[in-house]
């Protein structure tokens with residue numbers, strides 16, 4: 001059967017990037033996104049902002065909700081030391097399969113723990129099954145309608161500690177208004193909005209919310 005868009009991106013990466021070179025993989029995905037087919041990767045413009053947050057935080061324990069094709073997982077993992085523990089969770093099996101190959105091509109499979117499951121099932125298991133004490137950083141980029149559900153699950157499962165940095169994509173497009181309202185008004189976070197551009201667009205606005213847990 002015909003390839004999915006995600007498989008077309010993976011094929012383009014395998015034919016145009018260098019195996020074991022994460023930056024060349026990111027560049028190939030972004031070139032495809034700008035020039036051939038839009039896809040919902042974080043992208044180069046918002047990606048540069050996330051890079052800065054990851055470098056500033058230097059997390060030893062990191063969680064990503066929403067792997068998709070693995071673009072932001074590669075973006076994050078390329079900045080982490082070998083000793084860091086980084087888990088990424090994806091519900092869609094087909095996307096998870098593409099991500100596994102993309103991550104392997106980038107040579108980062110030893111630095112990324114890929115979990116194919118529902119985040120609502122995984123979050124309560126992180127302490128027992130994944131040996132997590134607390135998280136230093138979280139990147140939320142899955143489905144806007146479950147952002148609030150999942151950050152509350154992180155709270156009730158005692159996975160956040162004073163200073164944990166939670167970053168969320170798509171605050172403007174497609175928009176996560178309930179999430180923005182929650183983190184900005186619940187009193188548990190110091191939250192800032194970082195305006196940027198929607199992925200592979202010169203015109204549309206989007207942005208990342210960065211919320212530091214007060215403990």
Ligand SMILES: O=c1[nH]cnc2c(O)cc(-c3ccc(F)cc3)cc12
Pocket residue numbers: 040041042066141142143144169170173174199
């Ligand atoms: O569903 C999404 N998960 C994660 N990130 C996304 C993302 O960055 C963009 C979009 C998106 C935005 C506008 C549109 F017309 C179609 C899709 C969806 C997701």
Ligand SMILES: [Mg+2]
Pocket residue numbers: 040041042141169170
């Ligand atoms: Mg997104």
